[in-house]
Amino acid sequence: MTYRGGCVTKMRHPNIAGERSRFPLAQWLLDDLLLDLVREITVATFQRYTRDFVDVYLAEVTIRRCASEIISEMVQLLLPGLVEEVQREKAVDEVIEAELLPEVLVEEASAVVLSELARCQSQVTIQQFSQVRQYASSWLMDFFLMDCLLELGPSKAQCFTEKEQSGRLLESWMLDVLFHQLFSVLQHRDITMENIPLRNYHRQVFTDIALDVMLSEFCQSLNEDMEHLLEFEQLMEKDAE
Numbered sequence: 001m002t003y004r005g006g007c008v009t010k011m012r013h014p015n016i017a018g019e020r021s022r023f024p025l026a027q028w029l030l031d032d033l034l035l036d037l038v039r040e041i042t043v044a045t046f047q048r049y050t051r052d053f054v055d056v057y058l059a060e061v062t063i064r065r066c067a068s069e070i071i072s073e074m075v076q077l078l079l080p081g082l083v084e085e086v087q088r089e090k091a092v093d094e095v096i097e098a099e100l101l102p103e104v105l106v107e108e109a110s111a112v113v114l115s116e117l118a119r120c121q122s123q124v125t126i127q128q129f130s131q132v133r134q135y136a137s138s139w140l141m142d143f144f145l146m147d148c149l150l151e152l153g154p155s156k157a158q159c160f161t162e163k164e165q166s167g168r169l170l171e172s173w174m175l176d177v178l179f180h181q182l183f184s185v186l187q188h189r190d191i192t193m194e195n196i197p198l199r200n201y202h203r204q205v206f207t208d209i210a211l212d213v214m215l216s217e218f219c220q221s222l223n224e225d226m227e228h229l230l231e232f233e234q235l236m237e238k239d240a241e
Contacts, residue, residue, distance in 0.1 A: 192202050 193199050
């Protein structure tokens with residue numbers, strides 16, 4: 001628009017397509033400039049991003065290299081102390097294992113063994129006392145009766161003939177043998193009853209023997225009954241005839 005004499009007049013825009021068709025050289029120059037501009041922008045952008053990537057990568061590599069160098073320096077500084085500490089601890093462990101540990105083990109083992117022996121000894125003593133108490137309670141009356149029988153005999157002031165003395169000596173020997181056999185049987189019986197497997201085996205064997213005896217007696221009794229029944233039938237047949 002333009003102002004001419006206070007009036008607004010409209011300007012007519014030229015036809016761009018027509019202008020382009022009329023000026024091919026300008027269009028070619030414009031396209032060439034646009035291509036150059038796009039190429040420059042693309043190259044600049046690629047270079048900038050590549051440079052940023054390379055800078056970041058180089059920074060990471062530098063940081064890793066610095067960290068590795070710092071760690072290597074720290075390890076080199078701390079390694080001698082660590083080696084000395086390990087050697088010192090190893091020497092202390094060897095001293096403990098060679099000198100102190102055997103003594104401690106011997107003391108502890110001795111204490112444990114003594115305590116275990118004391119406990120076992122106490123158990124054995126209690127068991128022995130219980131066995132003695134059991135035997136004493138079982139045979140106290142028998143010993144009392146034996147003392148009474150001995151008191152009923154003749155006194156020491158009386159004179160015995162040689163035959164009577166030999167007979168009494170023989171009877172005392174026989175009595176000792178019988179008592180010894182009785183005590184041996186009782187002892188073996190108690191041992192058998194205290195040993196559970198042996199007790200079960202003895203009970204099984206005794207049961208088998210008793211069962212065999214009962215079966216044999218039953219068979220014998222059955223045979224005798226059959227014989228009596230046969231005799232009775234024969235008598236009945238004779239009476240019937």
